[in-house]
Amino acid sequence: MSKNLLNAIINIKNRTSYDLIDESIPKNRMNGMGVALENFIKDAFCNSFEDSFEIKNQKYAACFSYLGNQNNPPDAIIKMGDAIEIKKIENKNLSDLALNSSYPKSKLFSDSPMITLECKNCEEWVSKDILYVVGNIKENKIATLIFIYGDCYAADKEIYERVKSIVVENIKSKLEYSDTTELGRINRVDPLGITNLRIRGMWTIQHPLKVYNDILKITNAKFQLFVLLKQEKYLSFPKEDRSKIEHEKDIILEDIKIPNPNNPAKSIECKLIKVIK
Numbered sequence: 001m002s003k004n005l006l007n008a009i010i011n012i013k014n015r016t017s018y019d020l021i022d023e024s025i026p027k028n029r030m031n032g033m034g035v036a037l038e039n040f041i042k043d044a045f046c047n048s049f050e051d052s053f054e055i056k057n058q059k060y061a062a063c064f065s066y067l068g069n070q071n072n073p074p075d076a077i078i079k080m081g082d083a084i085e086i087k088k089i090e091n092k093n094l095s096d097l098a099l100n101s102s103y104p105k106s107k108l109f110s111d112s113p114m115i116t117l118e119c120k121n122c123e124e125w126v127s128k129d130i131l132y133v134v135g136n137i138k139e140n141k142i143a144t145l146i147f148i149y150g151d152c153y154a155a156d157k158e159i160y161e162r163v164k165s166i167v168v169e170n171i172k173s174k175l176e177y178s179d180t181t182e183l184g185r186i187n188r189v190d191p192l193g194i195t196n197l198r199i200r201g202m203w204t205i206q207h208p209l210k211v212y213n214d215i216l217k218i219t220n221a222k223f224q225l226f227v228l229l230k231q232e233k234y235l236s237f238p239k240e241d242r243s244k245i246e247h248e249k250d251i252i253l254e255d256i257k258i259p260n261p262n263n264p265a266k267s268i269e270c271k272l273i274k275v276i277k
Helices: 005-013 032-046 053-063 157-172 231-236 239-246
Strands: 064-069 072-078 083-090 097-100 107-109 127-138 141-149 184-186 197-199 203-205 224-230 252-260 263-276
Touching (some): 005 141, 005 239, 032 064, 032 072, 053 064, 083 097
Parallel strands (some): 141 224
Antiparallel strands (some): 072 083, 097 203, 127 141
């Protein structure tokens, strides 16, 4: 079975429990549920939910070319496939997603200064489709899970780079400035010239359930899965995987249109996939 989103959806649908109980995570770890969610998503792609810790790691190594860290996107890259960025939200609120110093991405590029050298060199690549995964967690259980591709969610990188450039140019014109991998650094801000100010962007983006509240409708179901992707992306998956998900019981597929993130006056053809349990 190929390792892709469609098969991950089936693996998630076949679960009888959406508890995030992971014995490998220390109970005093503040971000434990975030790590457990990341492991849940990795297991979904690798079909390794029931495997031992050792077997899971073997399957992860076979499935992914890169597994990231909390400070640098993405969280994972499927070998010769998509990049994955995972976000956790507590309860059923629709808080904005914290992207920290990395602006929203319609695609991930290998020349991005915000990714690590290991990520750049994990395989030969120039750009990858990026899949945002947002899990709303309530009482250690996944209540809603959203998979949304960056090109259905974020504008092209030039939009965000322009804003960043405007901020930097305004600072440069007024203060002593140095380039860094963040927004920059202001030098010698005090009379002795011994204090510097690091400038770091803190990007956020609205929750997908808020952005697309007209099509991603929350119910009182115990678990809901929503997947939003362009029609052309859906058709790029192997025919056998598309056939399997189209004939899978309890998986709903709909053809919809959404506003183009680069020009809301135009729409793009998309596929909406839902699992409600």
